[in-house]
Amino acid sequence: MTTQLRERIGDVVLEMQNISLAFGGVKALTDISFDVREHEIRAIIGPNGAGKSSMLNVINGVYTPQQGSITFGGEQFNKMNPRRAAEMGVARTFQNLALFKGMSVLDNIMTGRNLRMTSGILAQAFRLGSAEREEIRHREFVENLIDFLEIQAYRKTPVGRLPYGLQKRVDLGRALAMEPRLLLLDEPMAGMNIEEKQDMSRFILDVNDEFGTTIVLIEHDMGVVMDISDRVVVLDYGKKIGDGTPAEVRQNEAVISAYLGVAH
Amino acid sequence: MGFFLETLFGGLMSGMLYSLIGLGFVLIFKASGVFNFAQGAMVLVAALSMARFAVWIPNWLGFQNLLLANVLAFMVTAVLMFVMAWCIERLVLRHLVNQEATALLMATLGIAYFLEGLGQIAFGASVYTINVGMPKEPAFLFESVFDGGVLLNLEDLTAAVIAALLVASLALFFQVTATGRALRAVADDHQAAQSVGIPLNRIWVIVWTVAGVVALVAGIIWGSKFGVQFTLATATLRALPVVILGGLTSVPGAIIGGLIIGVGEKVSEVYLGPLVGGGIEIWFAYVLALVFLLFRPQGLFGEKIIDRV
Numbered sequence: 001m002t003t004q005l006r007e008r009i010g011d012v013v014l015e016m017q018n019i020s021l022a023f024g025g026v027k028a029l030t031d032i033s034f035d036v037r038e039h040e041i042r043a044i045i046g047p048n049g050a051g052k053s054s055m056l057n058v059i060n061g062v063y064t065p066q067q068g069s070i071t072f073g074g075e076q077f078n079k080m081n082p083r084r085a086a087e088m089g090v091a092r093t094f095q096n097l098a099l100f101k102g103m104s105v106l107d108n109i110m111t112g113r114n115l116r117m118t119s120g121i122l123a124q125a126f127r128l129g130s131a132e133r134e135e136i137r138h139r140e141f142v143e144n145l146i147d148f149l150e151i152q153a154y155r156k157t158p159v160g161r162l163p164y165g166l167q168k169r170v171d172l173g174r175a176l177a178m179e180p181r182l183l184l185l186d187e188p189m190a191g192m193n194i195e196e197k198q199d200m201s202r203f204i205l206d207v208n209d210e211f212g213t214t215i216v217l218i219e220h221d222m223g224v225v226m227d228i229s230d231r232v233v234v235l236d237y238g239k240k241i242g243d244g245t246p247a248e249v250r251q252n253e254a255v256i257s258a259y260l261g262v263a264h
Numbered sequence: 265m266g267f268f269l270e271t272l273f274g275g276l277m278s279g280m281l282y283s284l285i286g287l288g289f290v291l292i293f294k295a296s297g298v299f300n301f302a303q304g305a306m307v308l309v310a311a312l313s314m315a316r317f318a319v320w321i322p323n324w325l326g327f328q329n330l331l332l333a334n335v336l337a338f339m340v341t342a343v344l345m346f347v348m349a350w351c352i353e354r355l356v357l358r359h360l361v362n363q364e365a366t367a368l369l370m371a372t373l374g375i376a377y378f379l380e381g382l383g384q385i386a387f388g389a390s391v392y393t394i395n396v397g398m399p400k401e402p403a404f405l406f407e408s409v410f411d412g413g414v415l416l417n418l419e420d421l422t423a424a425v426i427a428a429l430l431v432a433s434l435a436l437f438f439q440v441t442a443t444g445r446a447l448r449a450v451a452d453d454h455q456a457a458q459s460v461g462i463p464l465n466r467i468w469v470i471v472w473t474v475a476g477v478v479a480l481v482a483g484i485i486w487g488s489k490f491g492v493q494f495t496l497a498t499a500t501l502r503a504l505p506v507v508i509l510g511g512l513t514s515v516p517g518a519i520i521g522g523l524i525i526g527v528g529e530k531v532s533e534v535y536l537g538p539l540v541g542g543g544i545e546i547w548f549a550y551v552l553a554l555v556f557l558l559f560r561p562q563g564l565f566g567e568k569i570i571d572r573v
Contacts, residue, residue: 060459086461098456100449110442111449115461117442121470124441135442178460 009230010038013214014059014182019068021054028054029065029238036182041208041215043225046235047258052218053095055235056184059216060092061085073181086115089181093171093188095218101160105151105170106142108159112177113138142177149173149203165196172203176211183207185217189224197221201228222259226250234258266406269414271534272527277420279526280427284482285503286510286518287431288475293512294451295471296357297365301372304500305379306476309348311483311492312383313341315392334396338480345476346469348379353468361464380497389494394487398422423485430481431519434474447471451513505553511566521564525549 014036021029029051036042044052057063059070061080070077072088091112100108117138119131146152149169154162159170168188175183188204189197205228207213219225225232226246234242234255241254249255285307292300317337322328356371399418406414438444449457450467458464486496503522510521525548533545556563 062455082455082458083461083463086459092459094456094459098453098459100452100456102452103445103448107445107448111445111457111462112460114442114446119442121441121443124443125437131441174456174460 008039008212012036013038013073014216015071016055016059017069017071019055019058019065019070021051021058021063021065027238029058029235031067032235032238032240033068034233034240034243036214036216037230038214039208039212040230041204041217041228043229043232044216044218044235045220045222045225045232049237050235051238052235053186054238056092056186056216056218059085059182060090060184086178089178090184091175091178091180091182092184093168093175093186095186095190097164097167097171099159099167099171099174102158104156105159105162105173106146106155108170109142109145109173109177110138112174113142115178142173145173145176148206149176165192165199168192168196168200169203172200172207176207176213179211180213183213183215185215187218187220189219189221197224204228266414268531269406270416271530273414273416274420275527275530276523277417277424277526278530279523280424281482281485281522282503282506282526283519283522284427284430284478284485285500286506286522287434287515288478288482289503289507290510290512290515290518291471291475291478293507294515295447296368296468298357298368298372299365299512300475301369302376302379303475303479303503304497305376305383306345306348306479307483307486307500308492308494308497309379309383309387310341310345310476310480311394311487311496312387312392313344314338314480314484315394315487315492316387317341318394330395330397338484341480342477345480346473349469349472349476352472353465357468358465376497380494384494391491391493392487393491394484396484396488398488419489423489426481426485430478431515434478435515443470502549505549507563508553509556509563511563513567514563514565517563517565525552528552 012035015033016035017033019029019032020027032051032055034042044055046052054063058065059080061082061084064079068078070080072090075088100111103111117134119128119134123131146155149172151166151169151173154166159167162170172185172188175185185204189200192200201224204215204217208215217225217229229246231244232242232246232249233240234249234252236254236258241258242249242252244252285303288303288306289300292298292303314337317340318333321336321340322333327333352375356375357368360368360371399422401418403416403418403421404414438448446457446462447467447470449460449462450464454464457467482500483492483496486492486499506521506525507518508521509524510517510519529545529548532548533542537544
């Protein structure tokens with residue numbers, strides 16, 4: 001794990017072209033295009049109901065857009081599905097925490113290694129040597145991740161019993177265990193106090209620095225977004241109203257009026 | 265006291281059988297959110313297949329070894345259960361993903377009728393016996409403590425040990441293997457499981473196969489005690505109160521629920537039966553289930569479902 005410099009941003013890895021998504025008559029996204037470059041932290045911001053989560057769900061394959069295409073790692077799709085996305089190296093966290101509540105922190109994060117485990121079900125059931133070694137190898141990776149996220153003390157605790165801020169960290173850990181190429185974070189700081197937000201920001205920056213992971217994140221909190229992201233897309237009522245560096249977006253008239261309201 | 269213990273043991277033994285059938289319901293409900301009405305039919309088909317293949321295989325291959333015949337019949341039936349699970353996933357479940365629970369429930373009713381019919385076409389509709397060589401002679405315990413000791417049916421005891429072993433090995437499989445972890449993950453949260461790349465389709469095949477093997481073991485125990493016949497499919501519906509009592513989402517719940525109902529049935533029949541003219545055994549489980557539905561619908565160990573308004 002070599003530390004990379006901040007000016008590490010590479011080629012376009014994900015390109016969303018003219019994405020439109022509607023639920024019945026409700027238009028969630030209208031003709032949205034933007035790209036994400038390798039190793040960058042790309043934020044999607046916007047007021048409530050702007051279509052941020054829908055956008056993330058389109059990238060991840062939970063929703064299929066009526067129009068538009070997605071190009072990821074040089075391949076073009078009209079349609080994704082969550083499992084395919086996972087296989088291609090897209091990991092995500094959830095706004096409302098979709099952890100496996102009854103399972104321990106360790107087990108939750110281990111599920112992130114699922115796609116990398118190849119031994120058969122019978123080999124596992126009878127604890128054959130190959131399955132055993134595989135389990136140990138992945139366990140080692142996960143233990144390192146747990147150290148990285150500073151949740152060693154809770155390894156065996158069922159996640160349902162952890163405080164909210166720590167659950168968010170486990171959610172991040174599970175996504176990181178997939179060693180994703182692209183990491184989608186759905187409001188990683190929602191409902192957190194300032195201290196927890198600072199911790200989370202630090203983890204996001206560290207992940208980006210140390211593992212070089214490309215990150216797309218959705219956030220409400222403008223301050224946090226402006227601090228950590230390289231480029232920002234602004235959505236409002238399902239339309240793109242701004243795109244650029246945090247400084248550029250801050251100056252954008254449409255963005256200011258969407259956030260602060262405008263005198264008519 | 266000796267007589268009470270006898271009744272208690274009897275209840276625990278039949279409770280073990282209920283637990284096994286209830287376990288099949290819980291496994292499938294946890295992993296796919298489906299209440300599987302076909303569990304009874306699966307027990308029937310498994311028991312029929314076991315009974316017939318144990319006779320057919322020695323005939324085809326021309327040998328006379330009871331143990332070998334049973335082992336081979338068990339393996340063939342387990343494979344059959346896997347094929348059945350695969351077909352159910354491919355032909356039914358896959359097309360009903362994200363549909364309403366009622367649609368899935370009705371689909372399992374359909375599967376139940378289909379399996380009952382198919383089982384009888386393939387294996388015949390007579391009454392068969394399963395002979396896995398369980399000890400038939402009774403044993404006496406605590407003879408030094410009570411006068412005459414406690415009469416215990418060795419067959420029941422063997423069955424209980426087998427059931428306990430099965431449950432223990434299943435629990436171990438769920439806890440320590442990667443596939444077990446994936447199964448628990450799917451049971452907890454479908455969406456999140458998909459996002460880490462756990463294939464729902466494969467998990468469903470595995471769960472239905474496991475439920476099939478549990479049905480097979482239940483079928484063998486039941487069949488070697490009472491014989492295999494068509495009524496087996498409906499008789500297993502007596503395990504329904506078990507899962508209501510224990511909670512549909514809880515494996516320990518199914519086991520404890522089964523034991524409570526087994527013991528409750530026997531003890532109330534023996535001690536209260538004479539007062540009300542008998543027959544308590546027939547309705548005890550259902551009345552208990554009804555009481556639970558009224559006062560604790562999530563069962564003893566089930567998750568309370570809280571809907572956000």
